[in-house]
Amino acid sequence: MAVDIDWAPFEYIDEEMHYRGMAADYIRLVEERLNVQFNVDKERPWPQMVEAVKARDLDLFSCVVKTPAREKYAIFTKPYLSFPMVIVTRNDTDFIDGVQDLIDHKRSVSVVKSYASHDILVENHPELRIAPAKTVKLGLEAVAHGKTDAFIGNLAVVGQVMREHGLTNLSVSGQTPYRFELAMAVRKDWQPLVPILQKALDDITQEERDQIFNRWIRVEFSQKIDWSSIAYYVLAAFAALMIVVVWNRILQREIDHRKKTEAFLNNEIQQREKAEERLTRSRESLAHAQQIAHIGNWDWDIQAGDLEWSDEIYRIFGQTPQAFSATYEAFLNAVHPDDRQMVQDAVKSALENPDVDYSVEHRVIRPDGEERIVYELGDIRRDASGAPVLMRGTVQDVTDFRKTEESLELSRLVIENASEAIVITNKKGLIVDINPAYEQVTGYARAEVLGQDPSITSSGRHDKAFYQEMWKTLHETGCWSGEIWDRRKSGEVFPKWLSINIIRDSRNEIANYVGIFTDITHQKATEEALEQMAFYDALTKLPNRTLFRERLNREIVISERENQKVAVLFIDLDRFKYVNDTFGHDIGDELLIEVAARITDNLRKSDVVCRLGGDEFTVILNNPKTVEDIGKISEEIIHSLQRAFKLKDHEAFIGASIGIATYPDNGQDFETLTKNADLAMYQAKDAGRGTYRFYSEEMNAKSAFRLTMEADLRRAIEEKQFTLFYQPKVEIAKNRTAGMEALIRWNHPKKGMVSPADFIPLAEETGLIVPMGDWALETACRQTKELLDKGVALRVAVNLSTKQFQDPGLLDKVKKTLSEAGLPSQYLELEITESIAMQDVEETIATVEALRQEGIHISIDDFGTGYSSLSYLKKFPLHSLKVDQSFVRDLTVDSDDAAIVESVISMAHAMGLSVVAEGVETEEQLAFIRDRECAQVQGYFFSKPLPFEQLLDYVNAN
Numbered sequence: 029m030a031v032d033i034d035w036a037p038f039e040y041i042d043e044e045m046h047y048r049g050m051a052a053d054y055i056r057l058v059e060e061r062l063n064v065q066f067n068v069d070k071e072r073p074w075p076q077m078v079e080a081v082k083a084r085d086l087d088l089f090s091c092v093v094k095t096p097a098r099e100k101y102a103i104f105t106k107p108y109l110s111f112p113m114v115i116v117t118r119n120d121t122d123f124i125d126g127v128q129d130l131i132d133h134k135r136s137v138s139v140v141k142s143y144a145s146h147d148i149l150v151e152n153h154p155e156l157r158i159a160p161a162k163t164v165k166l167g168l169e170a171v172a173h174g175k176t177d178a179f180i181g182n183l184a185v186v187g188q189v190m191r192e193h194g195l196t197n198l199s200v201s202g203q204t205p206y207r208f209e210l211a212m213a214v215r216k217d218w219q220p221l222v223p224i225l226q227k228a229l230d231d232i233t234q235e236e237r238d239q240i241f242n243r244w245i246r247v248e249f250s251q252k253i254d255w256s257s258i259a260y261y262v263l264a265a266f267a268a269l270m271i272v273v274v275w276n277r278i279l280q281r282e283i284d285h286r287k288k289t290e291a292f293l294n295n296e297i298q299q300r301e302k303a304e305e306r307l308t309r310s311r312e313s314l315a316h317a318q319q320i321a322h323i324g325n326w327d328w329d330i331q332a333g334d335l336e337w338s339d340e341i342y343r344i345f346g347q348t349p350q351a352f353s354a355t356y357e358a359f360l361n362a363v364h365p366d367d368r369q370m371v372q373d374a375v376k377s378a379l380e381n382p383d384v385d386y387s388v389e390h391r392v393i394r395p396d397g398e399e400r401i402v403y404e405l406g407d408i409r410r411d412a413s414g415a416p417v418l419m420r421g422t423v424q425d426v427t428d429f430r431k432t433e434e435s436l437e438l439s440r441l442v443i444e445n446a447s448e449a450i451v452i453t454n455k456k457g458l459i460v461d462i463n464p465a466y467e468q469v470t471g472y473a474r475a476e477v478l479g480q481d482p483s484i485t486s487s488g489r490h491d492k493a494f495y496q497e498m499w500k501t502l503h504e505t506g507c508w509s510g511e512i513w514d515r516r517k518s519g520e521v522f523p524k525w526l527s528i529n530i531i532r533d534s535r536n537e538i539a540n541y542v543g544i545f546t547d548i549t550h551q552k553a554t555e556e557a558l559e560q561m562a563f564y565d566a567l568t569k570l571p572n573r574t575l576f577r578e579r580l581n582r583e584i585v586i587s588e589r590e591n592q593k594v595a596v597l598f599i600d601l602d603r604f605k606y607v608n609d610t611f612g613h614d615i616g617d618e619l620l621i622e623v624a625a626r627i628t629d630n631l632r633k634s635d636v637v638c639r640l641g642g643d644e645f646t647v648i649l650n651n652p653k654t655v656e657d658i659g660k661i662s663e664e665i666i667h668s669l670q671r672a673f674k675l676k677d678h679e680a681f682i683g684a685s686i687g688i689a690t691y692p693d694n695g696q697d698f699e700t701l702t703k704n705a706d707l708a709m710y711q712a713k714d715a716g717r718g719t720y721r722f723y724s725e726e727m728n729a730k731s732a733f734r735l736t737m738e739a740d741l742r743r744a745i746e747e748k749q750f751t752l753f754y755q756p757k758v759e760i761a762k763n764r765t766a767g768m769e770a771l772i773r774w775n776h777p778k779k780g781m782v783s784p785a786d787f788i789p790l791a792e793e794t795g796l797i798v799p800m801g802d803w804a805l806e807t808a809c810r811q812t813k814e815l816l817d818k819g820v821a822l823r824v825a826v827n828l829s830t831k832q833f834q835d836p837g838l839l840d841k842v843k844k845t846l847s848e849a850g851l852p853s854q855y856l857e858l859e860i861t862e863s864i865a866m867q868d869v870e871e872t873i874a875t876v877e878a879l880r881q882e883g884i885h886i887s888i889d890d891f892g893t894g895y896s897s898l899s900y901l902k903k904f905p906l907h908s909l910k911v912d913q914s915f916v917r918d919l920t921v922d923s924d925d926a927a928i929v930e931s932v933i934s935m936a937h938a939m940g941l942s943v944v945a946e947g948v949e950t951e952e953q954l955a956f957i958r959d960r961e962c963a964q965v966q967g968y969f970f971s972k973p974l975p976f977e978q979l980l981d982y983v984n985a986n
């Protein structure tokens with residue numbers, strides 16, 4: 029603390045180096061109030077004290093007058109002592125009426141150079157002749173000794189000095205308008221200290237102030253009477269009296285002044301309190317505003333290294349004032365390691381270059397690990413030399429902003445790259461934005477559609493009501509989606525799937541409409557194709573089984589409601605399989621397409637034709653008038669299918685069998701009606717094909733019979749109820765048994781011997797033919813070996829069904845059977861029907877070749893009934909052909925059959941095959957066959973099929 033060591037009674041240092049005086053008393057009270065101890069500099073003279081404060085070597089003044097010059101480096105409290113500035117002259121000098129009087133009379137005036145009085149007088153009265161003095165004492169002595177005319181100084185001080193130094197020829201002779209308003213002051217950068225000191229000063233009571241005043245401002249009288257000095261004391265008393273008189277006048281003014289000052293101060297205090305209140309509120313508002321805006325402010329005293337953060341920065345950085353050391357380094361530590369160098373560079377650049385602003389965005393890592401993004405702005409205060417002194421700035425938490433920006437950018441990218449076309453309109457429905465997909469789909473460029481109504485792409489396919497309904501839904505629910513037909517710029521009309529959403533602003537008012545659509549041209553085509561696939565037969569384009577079910581169910585419902593009839597026709601093509609197997613699938617397909625067309629041609633538009641698969645077709649006749657009508661239509665269908673089919677280079681003949689069931693008589697649901705129509709169709713087939721049958725109850729019974737038979741057949745296989753009969757083959761030329769055919773018989777426990785014609789088709793259908801055929805092969809081989817062992821060497825012919833022949837393990841099975849029976853392979857002949865042989869020609873050739881390689885004979889059975897291609901036939905490595913007995917039966921009465929038998933025999937000879945004519949029952953038939961040089965015959969004429977036991981007798985007898 030800077031004090032004036034020689035300025036009694038205000039302050040001085042006594043001999044014992046104690047700090048004393050009025051100011052010292054005030055300072056002590058301040059120390060008490062604040063519980064601090066000021067360190068008083070007791071050495072330096074006042075001018076050096078002043079310089080020391082300027083240089084911040086000392087921190088505050090104890091008692092000093094506020095002048096403009098001092099305000100440059102110090103900040104002042106309110107004055108706590110106030111004394112008038114008075115004029116002292118020698119007693120012999122005339123009364124001085126103020127400073128102007130001194131100027132007018134060109135008086136020289138002593139003033140202490142380093143005191144405020146000097147600054148005040150120089151500033152306000154530059155024409156005053158001032159003689160600077162170093163101290164009050166020297167200034168007064170200059171007056172006393174006549175070197176100057178007057179001294180201007182503090183009333184209290186001059187009185188004290190005059191008293192102490194016996195300057196009795198001096199007296200206070202006039203006043204100035206100025207007062208010494210003495211206050212405490214602190215160095216300028218310690219501003220916060222001022223209100224603290226002020227508070228302590230304000231706390232000093234009037235009583236304490238009076239005590240101080242009375243202690244130091246008084247007139248002392250000596251107790252001891254020293255007559256030698258009486259004259260001096262009288263004079264002194266007179267001078268004192270003069271002082272007291274003047275003093276009293278001054279005091280009165282002082283009291284008035286103090287009262288005014290007090291009123292003024294009270295007002296000042298109130299104003300200050302209000303100002304402080306406003307300041308507090310303003311600070312709170314600022315802090316609140318910072319919190320809302322996520323902006324904090326900071327001050328960095330570059331020289332002191334102190335960093336000050338507002339509350340909001342602590343919040344942004346996730347720090348607390350207690351944990352944060354408030355230094356630049358601590359701040360850097362909180363910066364994300366990857367951004368630290370960037371921040372340091374920004375700070376350095378701003379510090380070094382006054383033209384560069386501090387502006388940087390970086391990440392901070394909070395103590396809990398959370399990452400935030402902040403944007404900093406700052407500026408720098410520099411001293412006269414340009415060196416940075418203070419940096420202050422703001423920190424804004426822009427994390428959410430950046431995230432929003434990122435999300436907006438993402439949205440923009442999504443819209444830009446969306447495969448869906450997007451169109452955005454304003455609330456008036458005018459286009460404000462589109463994406464590239466929109467341009468791609470519609471063919472319109474962005475510039476062409478901005479500001480336009482989206483209806484520029486409308487196709488005109490939807491009526492006004494459609495759009496009214498769309499807008500109604502949109503405004504009621506906020507969204508609409510549906511299929512809509514639009515027109516591209518090229519004029520092409522296309523379907524699209526459109527979703528429209530309303531976007532509302534913060535006031536819930538419509539801001540935009542966003543339309544998102546996809547061109548569904550391909551999707552629709554795919555859907556149609558899928559529907560076609562799901563519900564229609566790919567080949568004939570007729571409804572398939574699924575749609576047949578749906579349509580029939582629908583017709584049943586309608587018919588029930590309308591009390592009508594419905595007829596279901598099950599159509600099965602006769603001999604289609606032969607055509608397909610013979611001419612190939614392409615021709616077969618062509619045939620089916622033509623069949624579909626012919627069936628359709630016989631019907632009304634309201635009737636439905638379906639293809640269930642293969643050669644199965646159905647017809648739904650809705651509301652047929654009579655049973656006769658149904659029969660008539662069925663007949664027409666059959667006739668139309670019996671006409672020749674011209675298929676590429678081929679001509680084919682097929683037929684059809686139709687089963688009919690009617691609603692409600694033959695069934696009231698889909699399952700019953702279709703099952704019964706199917707049954708009726710089998711009846712039509714059984715009836716010789718090429719005809720139709722209405723369903724009857726008896727058919728149901730027959731169906732039940734088939735089911736029972738299937739169960740019996742299964743049991744028969746398990747219980748080995750089968751036996752083999754053998755029918756001899758006779759070599760005509762030598763009239764001897766040349767071989768035999770094994771023919772299966774079922775010895776039914778209840779029904780007796782059942783013909784294979786009754787159970788082989790069922791066995792084929794159910795797959796039971798495979799184990800049955802295996803048994804027949806094994807038995808035939810075993811019994812033939814028995815004969816062989818008895819010296820009867822006959823080749824046995826075993827019938828193979830389709831399923832057996834198509835078994836990939838056939839060759840191994842046959843070899844194994846032969847080997848187990850011990851029968852040489854040349855004694856086995858396998859008979860396959862013409863239709864089996866023609867099913868998969870290449871495969872058949874391979875199988876037959878493999879069997880032939882093993883020494884097994886192969887013959888084609890029932891020859892003439894199928895559509896054998898001669899070009900294929902000649903490739904088969906066969907041994908013989910068996911002319912079907914249907915031709916042999918009538919050859920004596922039917923010239924066609926005779927011609928067929930004749931040509932088959934000659935064709936076989938031409939191909940190097942032997943021929944067996946089967947079914948020979950009469951002498952005439954035998955003669956015909958013999959005349960055509962057919963080598964072998966088989967038939968009742970020679971023998972019916974015989975049980976194994978009887979065969980040996982037959983052979984021996986013949």
Ligand SMILES: Nc1nc2c(ncn2[C@@H]2O[C@H](COP(=O)(O)O[C@H]3[C@@H](O)[C@H](n4cnc5c(=O)[nH]c(N)nc54)O[C@@H]3COP(=O)(O)O)[C@@H](O)[C@H]2O)c(=O)[nH]1
Binds near residue numbers: 784946
């Ligand atoms: N896959 C298998 N099929 C077999 C087997 N056993 C027989 N069959 C086939 O069953 C069909 C009927 O056979 P079947 O009742 O035994 O009739 C055969 C002969 O009895 C009959 N035949 C012979 N000669 C005459 C005759 O002069 N008149 C006349 N009305 N019928 C006669 O012909 C049948 C022999 O036919 P095929 O086999 O074509 O030579 C029949 O198709 C048998 O093939 C078996 O084990 N497996």
